[in-house]
Amino acid sequence: MQLAELKALYDQDFAVWAEKTAQLLESRQFNLLDLPNLIEEVRDLSKRELDRLLSSLRLILHHLLKWQYQPVLRSTSRENTIYRERLNIQSYLEDSSSLKRYLEPESIGKVYRLARLEAIKETRLAQEVFPVDCPYKIEQILDLEFLP
Numbered sequence: 001m002q003l004a005e006l007k008a009l010y011d012q013d014f015a016v017w018a019e020k021t022a023q024l025l026e027s028r029q030f031n032l033l034d035l036p037n038l039i040e041e042v043r044d045l046s047k048r049e050l051d052r053l054l055s056s057l058r059l060i061l062h063h064l065l066k067w068q069y070q071p072v073l074r075s076t077s078r079e080n081t082i083y084r085e086r087l088n089i090q091s092y093l094e095d096s097s098s099l100k101r102y103l104e105p106e107s108i109g110k111v112y113r114l115a116r117l118e119a120i121k122e123t124r125l126a127q128e129v130f131p132v133d134c135p136y137k138i139e140q141i142l143d144l145e146f147l148p
Contacts, residue, residue, distance in 0.1 A: 006034045053092045053099050054111055056085040060141055061115035061134065066122070068148040069129055079147065086144050103138050 009017040063082045112134035120127050140146045
């Protein structure tokens with residue numbers, strides 16, 4: 001396979017491009033690699049890991065807010081979602097411990113603002129009901145047993 005063919009595959013059939021790229025790496029045919037796209041994909045891998053972590057964090061915060069401020073609508077489904085996403089975060093951190101730096105107050109604050117907006121929209125409660133700043137410590141957010 002020629003480099004031009006591999007580059008064309010990237011836009012035509014990503015799965016085939018990835019398989020061919022892996023074969024070229026295994027056979028150490030580095031001169032045939034589609035380096036610009038390969039570099040882009042490797043960079044995207046770390047972004048995807050971060051996105052998964054922040055998505056789980058946002059979902060936990062969203063559901064904790066609903067749990068706390070809509071007690072009559074508490075359900076095992078909501079509780080299970082919180083639990084599952086906490087387990088997901090544990091898994092992400094085991095696989096990529098460098099992601100822990102995104103569990104600092106500044107990052108949590110950014111994610112909380114989005115979770116708060118979602119909770120306001122979904123619950124139709126007044127925005128004043130929900131604290132402007134995250135009311136939960138990271139230890140509580142990640143604690144498998146914590147519910148406010």
